[in-house]
Amino acid sequence: MTQKSTTPAPTAAQATTQNRGFEKIDADVNYLMGELQQVMKESGYADMTDYLPWTGSKLAQQEQFTSRMVQAYSIAFQLLSMVEENTANQIRRIHEQEGDLHQWRGLWGSHLKELKEQGLSEEQIADALHEVHVEPVLTAHPTEPKRITVLELHRELYLKLVMRENSMWTPSEIEDIRRSIRTILDRLWRTGEIYLTKPSIEMERQGIEHYLTSIFPTAIQTLDRNLIHAWESLGFDPASLEKRRPHINFGCWVGGDRDGHPFVTPEVTEESLLSYRIKALKLHKKALIELRAKLSLSSSLQSPPEELLDGIAKQWEILGNRAAAMCARNENEPWRQFVSLMIARIPVTEGVDSEVDHLSTDHFISYKRSSELNEDLELLRRSLLRVNARSIVEEDIDPAINQLRTFGFHLASLDIRQNSEVHERAVSQVLECLNFPETDYDQWDEAKRVDFLKSQLSRTDRRLRHNAKLGEDAQKAIGALTVVARHVKRYGTPALGALIVSMTRTVSDLMAVYFLAREAGLLQQDADANIICPLPVVPLLETVQDLENGPEILDAFLQLPITRHSQRWISDNRQRKDLVQQVMIGYSDSNKDKGILASQWALHKGQEKIVAMGQQHGFRIRFFHGRGGTISRGAGPTDRFLEALPEAALSYDLRTTEQGEVIAQKFANLRTATYNLELLAAGTLLFSQPHKQTKYDEDTAATLQSLSDYSAETYQALLHGKDFMSFYRQATPIDVLEVSRIGSRPSRRTGAHSLDDLRAIPWVFSWSLSRYFLPGWYGVGSALDKLCESDADAYQQLKDGIHSNAFLRYVFTNVEASLISVDHKVMTAFSELVEDDALRNRFIDPINHDMQLAHKHLQHLFVAPIEERRPNLVNTTQRRNKALEGLHFYQIELIKQWRANGSDKADESMLNRLLLTVNAIASGLKMTG
Numbered sequence: 001m002t003q004k005s006t007t008p009a010p011t012a013a014q015a016t017t018q019n020r021g022f023e024k025i026d027a028d029v030n031y032l033m034g035e036l037q038q039v040m041k042e043s044g045y046a047d048m049t050d051y052l053p054w055t056g057s058k059l060a061q062q063e064q065f066t067s068r069m070v071q072a073y074s075i076a077f078q079l080l081s082m083v084e085e086n087t088a089n090q091i092r093r094i095h096e097q098e099g100d101l102h103q104w105r106g107l108w109g110s111h112l113k114e115l116k117e118q119g120l121s122e123e124q125i126a127d128a129l130h131e132v133h134v135e136p137v138l139t140a141h142p143t144e145p146k147r148i149t150v151l152e153l154h155r156e157l158y159l160k161l162v163m164r165e166n167s168m169w170t171p172s173e174i175e176d177i178r179r180s181i182r183t184i185l186d187r188l189w190r191t192g193e194i195y196l197t198k199p200s201i202e203m204e205r206q207g208i209e210h211y212l213t214s215i216f217p218t219a220i221q222t223l224d225r226n227l228i229h230a231w232e233s234l235g236f237d238p239a240s241l242e243k244r245r246p247h248i249n250f251g252c253w254v255g256g257d258r259d260g261h262p263f264v265t266p267e268v269t270e271e272s273l274l275s276y277r278i279k280a281l282k283l284h285k286k287a288l289i290e291l292r293a294k295l296s297l298s299s300s301l302q303s304p305p306e307e308l309l310d311g312i313a314k315q316w317e318i319l320g321n322r323a324a325a326m327c328a329r330n331e332n333e334p335w336r337q338f339v340s341l342m343i344a345r346i347p348v349t350e351g352v353d354s355e356v357d358h359l360s361t362d363h364f365i366s367y368k369r370s371s372e373l374n375e376d377l378e379l380l381r382r383s384l385l386r387v388n389a390r391s392i393v394e395e396d397i398d399p400a401i402n403q404l405r406t407f408g409f410h411l412a413s414l415d416i417r418q419n420s421e422v423h424e425r426a427v428s429q430v431l432e433c434l435n436f437p438e439t440d441y442d443q444w445d446e447a448k449r450v451d452f453l454k455s456q457l458s459r460t461d462r463r464l465r466h467n468a469k470l471g472e473d474a475q476k477a478i479g480a481l482t483v484v485a486r487h488v489k490r491y492g493t494p495a496l497g498a499l500i501v502s503m504t505r506t507v508s509d510l511m512a513v514y515f516l517a518r519e520a521g522l523l524q525q526d527a528d529a530n531i532i533c534p535l536p537v538v539p540l541l542e543t544v545q546d547l548e549n550g551p552e553i554l555d556a557f558l559q560l561p562i563t564r565h566s567q568r569w570i571s572d573n574r575q576r577k578d579l580v581q582q583v584m585i586g587y588s589d590s591n592k593d594k595g596i597l598a599s600q601w602a603l604h605k606g607q608e609k610i611v612a613m614g615q616q617h618g619f620r621i622r623f624f625h626g627r628g629g630t631i632s633r634g635a636g637p638t639d640r641f642l643e644a645l646p647e648a649a650l651s652y653d654l655r656t657t658e659q660g661e662v663i664a665q666k667f668a669n670l671r672t673a674t675y676n677l678e679l680l681a682a683g684t685l686l687f688s689q690p691h692k693q694t695k696y697d698e699d700t701a702a703t704l705q706s707l708s709d710y711s712a713e714t715y716q717a718l719l720h721g722k723d724f725m726s727f728y729r730q731a732t733p734i735d736v737l738e739v740s741r742i743g744s745r746p747s748r749r750t751g752a753h754s755l756d757d758l759r760a761i762p763w764v765f766s767w768s769l770s771r772y773f774l775p776g777w778y779g780v781g782s783a784l785d786k787l788c789e790s791d792a793d794a795y796q797q798l799k800d801g802i803h804s805n806a807f808l809r810y811v812f813t814n815v816e817a818s819l820i821s822v823d824h825k826v827m828t829a830f831s832e833l834v835e836d837d838a839l840r841n842r843f844i845d846p847i848n849h850d851m852q853l854a855h856k857h858l859q860h861l862f863v864a865p866i867e868e869r870r871p872n873l874v875n876t877t878q879r880r881n882k883a884l885e886g887l888h889f890y891q892i893e894l895i896k897q898w899r900a901n902g903s904d905k906a907d908e909s910m911l912n913r914l915l916l917t918v919n920a921i922a923s924g925l926k927m928t929g
Helices: 012-042 047-053 065-095 108-117 122-130 148-164 172-190 201-233 267-293 306-319 324-329 334-344 370-386 392-409 420-433 447-456 472-491 507-520 544-558 561-573 588-596 596-616 638-643 661-667 672-688 698-719 723-731 760-769 780-790 792-804 806-821 824-831 835-863 871-900 909-925
Strands: 133-138 413-419 496-502 537-541 579-587 619-626 653-658
Touching: 012 047, 012 065, 012 172, 012 792, 012 871, 047 065, 065 672, 065 780, 065 871, 065 909, 108 122, 108 201, 122 537, 148 172, 148 201, 148 698, 172 507, 201 267, 201 392, 201 544, 201 661, 201 672, 201 806, 267 392, 267 413, 267 420, 267 472, 267 835, 306 324, 306 334, 306 537, 324 672, 334 370, 334 806, 370 392, 370 835, 413 420, 413 723, 420 472, 420 496, 420 507, 447 507, 472 507, 496 579, 507 537, 507 544, 507 588, 537 544, 544 561, 561 579, 561 619, 561 792, 579 588, 579 596, 588 596, 588 698, 596 698, 596 780, 596 806, 638 672, 638 792, 638 806, 653 698, 661 672, 698 780, 698 792, 698 835, 723 835, 760 909, 780 835, 792 806, 792 835, 806 835, 806 871, 824 835, 824 871, 871 909
Parallel strands: 133 653, 413 496, 496 537, 537 579, 579 619, 619 653
Antiparallel strands: none
């Protein structure tokens, strides 16, 4: 009997759409590459154009590569990615134009339709929508190799590519667009692609602020319109959505993440908080100025409601004499007058001569909180509804209110993250400064630590003198929390996210934050004189062992009076009904620790048990998913990721990191940014429903545990094998990455050349560049083979379950995606950089063996060939592989020369050539770490 495929074959309509997409990609790539060829010819590089990918007469081999050829290839890959992105957007537009808002998986249309078909009423769905809270958190982890200048050129070029799609242009206008495209390509060709020095935190912050001020404000408005259109397409009344929209907010780590980052000082945190606040205020001021221009309603044509006139009078009292001049300009336009007075109260002054923006110091007239501005916008809204100007409300006022609700006066909530070991040393240094009899806190056992910290957290007053001379760790830890305390006292808590403790191993790791917060003046008393911390203390569970210990840690932490009182205060302050404990889970280090299967199963089990522990103590758990940009660091299709989460892990509330180059890929362009935000919001709505949550029986759980154990055993045997680091450091370009300039943060936590000290990002990036992609699949083949031999029934159940179980499908399709990215020829060439044959064979042989087993068993489990099931993945991978091969071998030759000359002594030009290849290959792979 023939086994049915676990993934349905594409329908005829889907196949037609896919073919149209491939044809469009071919046509647009040929067009852009033709323009690039002209640019290169005009700049004196005509001899290179024959070797360009996809349009040249032959592909460049190792001997044809120079630094300029590398750059040409890098640009070519960037153009391909741009075309693929635009094609996906255009195909979605075609579906919208054909009136089918429900076909595209993952968006409002398909998910709202499914909820309706499940029997939920309009009111029930609207209520559920209002519960949705999505918070992407933008980090600056060093995985974006392209300069901001280059990214800006990409955005400009993408807009021209979109313009070219429009059929309204005349021939001369089409020619103007073509000239603009060629000019941008000319600038790109003449612009240096890589950082010659490491970017500063300020540069990284400016990059993040670009997205928060120039992309996301428009994207959230488009997202809202998409929701309304999908809502109406189901026959629902848009009035039922009023005041019941999903909540979209943003978080940020730039300026707050100090884990292993010596340059994130307390001063940097303070500068960052100030900068985000200024940018938010400017954003709202600009919106109000635009709103004022639109509100030309005359009092002679409609009578202004008393509430509006009272509002103007109240503003007049606040602003005093300056209000008269403002109102005189629009004498018969009271709505405009009111907005003018609102603008005057936005507490930001834009620089002119100094070109520096700063906060207003006129505290008597300024809005103190975003809630005050919101009250006035709501007043404006009601006054317009009173005169039946609903369309103006919907088109002009509601977007301003929505923007304010999203960005507040803080733009994005800044998390403060530090490693638990730093806190240990900081506590020891505080004890030493206080002349405690025992100051070796970092040597105490857990029970002694907990008892000591409990005794210290019964009061809020500091023990340290104001000018106490502290050790470096205590000075920085308490200094950062002092900045936080000062900001909270001045502006409240919205600008701050969480106090995150990396490498949380015990409950004392969390309690230590409370202790240090006390010395910073951050602890307060609530109305009942209970001691509270106004910001949540959040564990980051990173390794498999930490994930397994998570429930025990939470059990102890949630019983602490200070935790319960703090979370009650935070819930009341944020107008939430329930107690919420945030828990961050790390996808990177758990994978680096034991491999992909053990990592994914530990994350899944850990979430289930932590949810149960939270429920036991009366807390809802809000998971913060620390996902990276590659499969081994938690990446994967957003909709499938949300679908695969365990039961009750989502609860309408999603917080997730967006890291490195993924930020540009997902959010650089408006339509793509809107699409990715919609995937997050619509997915959070659907997969919070009980009937959509991942469930499995005990037999499946036992099978997954066996696979986890088998794969972890194989994975750790490789990594802990004798001289593995020697093999790894020779067989991958990790030494190149360690001296790269793609982020402000060091690649190692302490600088030691050990596996434990190496961050997950360069670990994954090095395996990607060398085309092993080992963290994304190694150990899976051996585990499946062992299961097949030892328990045929369990193996068959696994095969049967891949179609019905979202978690199984997600994990194994991601492993398959990692495997298809492997280039065995390139991987073998990198392994030959290992000078000792015996050392090379000791590691490359089991790698090859596990890869063969993985291919064999995945083909058996999925039945249908990958070309039939995942044509888009196969197409884009094959298209890139042909062009990448010569580039890989050129990089290998450069690495040989670089190492032969003594990599620590090699000249700067050699390193720059190497870093150009890193950038180009990353562009080709569409991924780094």
